[in-house]
Amino acid sequence: xxxxxxxxxxxxxxxxRAGVSTATVSRAxxxxxxxxxxxxxxxxxxARELGYAGNTIAxxxxxxxxxxxxxxxxxxxxxxxxxxxxxxxxxxxxxxRQLFLCDSRQDVAVEAGHLxxxxxxxxxxxxISPCHGSGSTPAVEATAAAIPLVQLDxxxxxxxxxxxxxxxxxxxxxxxxxxxxxxxRSAAFISSTLTNSSTELRLAGFRRHAERLGxxxxxxxxxxxxxxVEWGRRAAETLIAGSGLPDAIVCADDLIALxxxxxxxxxxxxxxxxxxxxxxxxxxxxxxxxxxxTTVSQPRDRIAAEAVRLLDAAAGAGATAAHIxxxxxLVVRQSTAPAPATATAGARLDxxxxxxxxxxxxSDEGAHQESSSRP
Amino acid sequence: xxxxxxxxxxxxxxxxRAGVSTATVSRAxxxxxxxxxxxxxxxxxxARELGYAGNTIAxxxxxxxxxxxxxxxxxxxxxxxxxxxxxxxxxxxxxxRQLFLCDSRQDVAVEAGHLxxxxxxxxxxxxISPCHGSGSTPAVEATAAAIPLVQLDxxxxxxxxxxxxxxxxxxxxxxxxxxxxxxxRSAAFISSTLTNSSTELRLAGFRRHAERLGxxxxxxxxxxxxxxVEWGRRAAETLIAGSGLPDAIVCADDLIALxxxxxxxxxxxxxxxxxxxxxxxxxxxxxxxxxxxTTVSQPRDRIAAEAVRLLDAAAGAGATAAHIxxxxxLVVRQSTAPAPATATAGARLDxxxxxxxxxxxxSDEGAHQESSSRP
DNA sequence: CTGAAAGCGCTAACAC
DNA sequence: GTGTTAGCGCTTTCAG
Numbered sequence: 001x002x003x004x005x006x007x008x009x010x011x012x013x014x015x016x017r018a019g020v021s022t023a024t025v026s027r028a029x030x031x032x033x034x035x036x037x038x039x040x041x042x043x044x045x046x047a048r049e050l051g052y053a054g055n056t057i058a059x060x061x062x063x064x065x066x067x068x069x070x071x072x073x074x075x076x077x078x079x080x081x082x083x084x085x086x087x088x089x090x091x092x093x094x095x096x097r098q099l100f101l102c103d104s105r106q107d108v109a110v111e112a113g114h115l116x117x118x119x120x121x122x123x124x125x126x127x128i129s130p131c132h133g134s135g136s137t138p139a140v141e142a143t144a145a146a147i148p149l150v151q152l153d154x155x156x157x158x159x160x161x162x163x164x165x166x167x168x169x170x171x172x173x174x175x176x177x178x179x180x181x182x183x184x185r186s187a188a189f190i191s192s193t194l195t196n197s198s199t200e201l202r203l204a205g206f207r208r209h210a211e212r213l214g215x216x217x218x219x220x221x222x223x224x225x226x227x228x229v230e231w232g233r234r235a236a237e238t239l240i241a242g243s244g245l246p247d248a249i250v251c252a253d254d255l256i257a258l259x260x261x262x263x264x265x266x267x268x269x270x271x272x273x274x275x276x277x278x279x280x281x282x283x284x285x286x287x288x289x290x291x292x293x294t295t296v297s298q299p300r301d302r303i304a305a306e307a308v309r310l311l312d313a314a315a316g317a318g319a320t321a322a323h324i325x326x327x328x329x330l331v332v333r334q335s336t337a338p339a340p341a342t343a344t345a346g347a348r349l350d351x352x353x354x355x356x357x358x359x360x361x362x363s364d365e366g367a368h369q370e371s372s373s374r375p
Numbered sequence: 376x377x378x379x380x381x382x383x384x385x386x387x388x389x390x391x392r393a394g395v396s397t398a399t400v401s402r403a404x405x406x407x408x409x410x411x412x413x414x415x416x417x418x419x420x421x422a423r424e425l426g427y428a429g430n431t432i433a434x435x436x437x438x439x440x441x442x443x444x445x446x447x448x449x450x451x452x453x454x455x456x457x458x459x460x461x462x463x464x465x466x467x468x469x470x471x472r473q474l475f476l477c478d479s480r481q482d483v484a485v486e487a488g489h490l491x492x493x494x495x496x497x498x499x500x501x502x503i504s505p506c507h508g509s510g511s512t513p514a515v516e517a518t519a520a521a522i523p524l525v526q527l528d529x530x531x532x533x534x535x536x537x538x539x540x541x542x543x544x545x546x547x548x549x550x551x552x553x554x555x556x557x558x559x560r561s562a563a564f565i566s567s568t569l570t571n572s573s574t575e576l577r578l579a580g581f582r583r584h585a586e587r588l589g590x591x592x593x594x595x596x597x598x599x600x601x602x603x604v605e606w607g608r609r610a611a612e613t614l615i616a617g618s619g620l621p622d623a624i625v626c627a628d629d630l631i632a633l634x635x636x637x638x639x640x641x642x643x644x645x646x647x648x649x650x651x652x653x654x655x656x657x658x659x660x661x662x663x664x665x666x667x668x669t670t671v672s673q674p675r676d677r678i679a680a681e682a683v684r685l686l687d688a689a690a691g692a693g694a695t696a697a698h699i700x701x702x703x704x705l706v707v708r709q710s711t712a713p714a715p716a717t718a719t720a721g722a723r724l725d726x727x728x729x730x731x732x733x734x735x736x737x738s739d740e741g742a743h744q745e746s747s748s749r750p
Numbered sequence: 751c752t753g754a755a756a757g758c759g760c761t762a763a764c765a766c
Numbered sequence: 767g768t769g770t771t772a773g774c775g776c777t778t779t780c781a782g
Contacts, residue, residue: 021769054495057436058759061774076461086451089478101476103464120429285660396753433775436758
């Protein structure tokens with residue numbers, strides 16, 4: 001309609017029209033301080049008539065607060081991070097804040113650039129899933145010194161920032177106990193190279209619980225590549241081509257597991273009859289593939305909510321950081337044999353197993369252990 | 376390390392340290408105006424020593440330019456929009472701009488709120504895939520009057536803003552000609568209810584080309600619900616339960632197609648032997664499902680690039696808007712029978728068919744028709 | 751090439 | 767409750 005782009009209307013024009021001062025307009029519109037009903041009416045009317053839209057930039061400069069949060073993820077397109085982004089966006093929206101989304105593309109330099117930009121933009125906080133366990137450290141550390149920052153899912157070595165994620169050790173316990181109950185006595189593990197914390201913790205958990213349950217593993221059954229379908233396929237093919245197949249293939253994320261399922265199908269290996277397969281993350285397609293994937297589900301909305309909460313809590317932070325490890329749960333589908341006890345649970349229905357209370361003093365044996373040093 | 380959050384360092388402190396004026400510091404750091412080498416050195420050193428980080432907010436207020444763009448999508452989690460977001464983020468990153476990501480959650484009111492916020496934040500432009508063909512009109516229209524705005528993929532009725540997407544008519548031509556060549560003589564269509572432009576155009580294209588090719592359709596073979604796996608499954612079950620199955624099921628997006636594939640598998644209907652199935656969007660999982668899905672691929676990076684380009688072009692816009700319909704291509708996989716000509720193309724390799732030049736005067740018969748009224 | 755100074759639009763003291 | 771005023775940190779005329 002309006003062909004020409006009109007100059008933005010300012011608070012001063014509204015003030016003039018309403019016959020009050022700019023301060024009064026600010027107060028009336030923001031609702032921060034009391035204003036007489038009569039004046040509020042006049043200001044509202046004037047604002048509406050002029051099509052006043054406000055200028056958050058000016059407001060932000062004055063208040064030194066932008067009501068924005070930056071989020072940096074290794075790959076927007078990885079369905080797990082997509083879900084996390086969605087959850088964070090929703091949590092922020094509920095608070096009237098907006099989200100700067102940054103994709104670091106698994107590149108430490110890109111990531112560092114994003115962190116710098118976000119800091120310069122005066123975001124109120126940053127939520128990051130760092131792309132590398134050590135390479136990301138300098139940038140994360142420098143940024144955290146200036147701005148509230150919480151790490152999500154993964155965290156870098158040598159920093160002391162807030163973190164929220166899932167208890168990877170407990171996840172591995174759920175997975176391996178389930179496989180063991182389903183009859184598996186040996187297992188392989190396909191993951192990414194150990195460039196970040198959760199990848200390391202998942203492998204450590206796999207090793208410990210496999211040993212504890214007496215499930216056999218072999219060095220050449222630990223395959224480390226990257227979080228992708230293609231790697232999962234290649235790694236599983238390596239297993240299939242090797243000497244002897246394990247009873248189960250435990251994958252460090254669902255993409256890898258999907259690749260493994262494909263390799264099995266392509267090579268006539270029956271899942272779960274010949275080999276059981278598990279994933280991690282419970283992405284949407286885990287329920288859709290054939291066979292549907294048994295996988296670890298992370299409480300994404302809670303992770304996001306905690307992260308957002310920590311951002312604000314961090315304002316008055318001391319030296320200690322909060323580490324919040326939430327309880328994972330296991331979603332049992334058709335890629336694993338059902339345990340005897342749950343065998344009657346119905347054909348296509350997902351069976352959900354939740355991590356219980358801590359069973360030992362090892363920090364990652366029990367789930368939902370929140371070692372928060374701050375309220 | 377640094378336990379306390381230090382007050383941000385300003386240009387004035389850098390100026391003091393370097394022994395120059397703030398104006399000079401600004402010029403040296405931004406590189407906008409020439410500065411003597413000696414002074415540049417001193418300023419750079421001072422900035423580095425103090426850890427100067429800049430304040431984009433202050434800069435933005437002064438320059439009335441934020442180097443940010445807002446993007447609003449109906450659902451972040453829909454893999455097609457996720458891809459679009461990724462492409463846009465990358466395109467913006469190349470320009471040194473950052474992205475506000477907003478999820479309208481298919482809700483016109485939420486969407487309108489996002490548009491208002493973005494406008495108040497003084498974003499340089501907005502890229503939106505409106506959630507409703509008519510319900511979104513007022514907000515889109517009002518926003519476009521104040522800020523460069525381009526619609527992506529879908530567009531609302533009654534506005535005159537820039538738009539970039541794919542030629543839906545051409546897509547349907549590719550799909551139906553392929554199915555026809557593969558022997559299909561009748562087809563059903565599963566889509567979302569007609570609440571937006573591209574949904575309407577896909578149905579119109581389906582109808583026209585089916586008729587042109589002499590492929591049979593029936594009223595109860597046109598099933599309209601929503602873009603989801605679940606709807607695709609239910610709709611396909613309705614078809615299977617009905618009297619007589621069509622030779623092909625054409626789906627308006629890949630999620631629907633995945634649901635349809637599942638329904639077929641669950642009911643013992645062989646794909647593509649009993650019925651051929653096609654999708655739309657070429658999401659990642661289209662290549663992974665069983666059978667892999669023949670689908671329409673949209674040039675997402677180009678769509679994003681054009682959108683970003685239009686945002687800037689729009690600055691000097693007149694009354695007319697650009698409508699850019701890019702050429703889709705068809706990715707042929709295992710959910711359709713190969714056409715005789717391409718039957719030798721190899722087992723698992725995807726075959727790609729690109730929309731050619733316009734073949735008739737109908738605007739959507741030929742693809743890659745760019746009716747841009749602006750350079 | 752450099753400095754002084756105005757001011758982007760808004761909010762928070764501070765008066766009244 | 768309301769007005770006056772200073773100033774957030776930066777960029778940009780305008781002089782020199």
